Amino acid sequence: MMQWVLAAALTCAVLAPVMAIELPPEIARQGSIKVAIVPNYPPLEFRDPATNTLTGFDVELGEALSKKLGIKIDWQQTSFDQMMPAISTGRVDAILSGMTDMASRQDTATFVDYLRNGPRFFVQQSRAAEFKDMAAFCGKKVGASRRTSFPKLIATWSDAHCGGNPIQFVGTEGSADARTQLRQGRIDAAVQGGETLPYIMDLEPNTYVPVGDVFAVQFTGLAVNIKEKALQQAFVEALNSLIADGTYRALLAKWKLTDYGVEKATINAGQ
DSSP: OHHHHHHHHHHHHHHHHHHSSOOOHHHHHHTEEEEEEOOEETTTEEEOTTTOOEESHHHHHHHHHHHHHTSEEEEEEOOHHHHHHHHHHTSOSEEOSSOBOOGGGTTTEEEEEEEEEOEEEEEEGGGGGGOSSGGGGTTSEEEEETTSSHHHHHHHHHHHHOTTSOOEEEEESSHHHHHHHHHTTSSSEEEEEGGGHHHHHHHSTTSEEEESOOSSOEEEEEEEETTOHHHHHHHHHHHHHHHHHTHHHHHHHHTTOGGGOOSSOEESOOO
16 A cells, blocks of 8 residues: 555656646647747847857747747747737737837736846947946937837936937847948937847947946746736646746846846736
């Protein structure tokens, strides 16, 4: 009898991690999950220049989450503008692509927040002496991706700190375009997520200098359709499991994102 009890206990212990996270039946049946990605935001997601394969923090986090869930991940490359419609119509099951959790997006998607982030000013290293602090940006041309929350956040910061000499905002076609315009001297400074700057500065050494700290706190979230409560909970449990076993922390360190990690998964923490 005792041997049977011990055997049953061992069996339960082995099966427990597998059975702990329950997926929606249709995803469990197909054995894979379709995840939208736009690979143009290093170090979160990009294509390795040498191999053209998807890589980055989000890609490795997605693969780790899929292992916890016991399914394969089917990356669906798309455009930024198409990500939210794709999740709304069911063309994809989730978005894992450096997307900021914003209240304006929460009518369509639920966000499982896995990183803190925030916008940060930076300038060309050759002009660093002109920008001793953030107040120096008042009256200057500052560029940032028009498709993000940065234009609104820059305007809010400018209203609070620049008075009658506001920042002249220049919308760009993404962070790479902002950096190009900065190098060409068409803008005086640029803004992008502070979590991405260390990687960019390593990639282009002696080119950029951050000025000040992040000037707003945001969250990056994995998005699922607002109706998919079971899938949302599955991702929460999988992420918390990765945090608990150290996998998440190791990925943060690898991609120089340690300062932007979270202690646990949160839901719709963005404002």
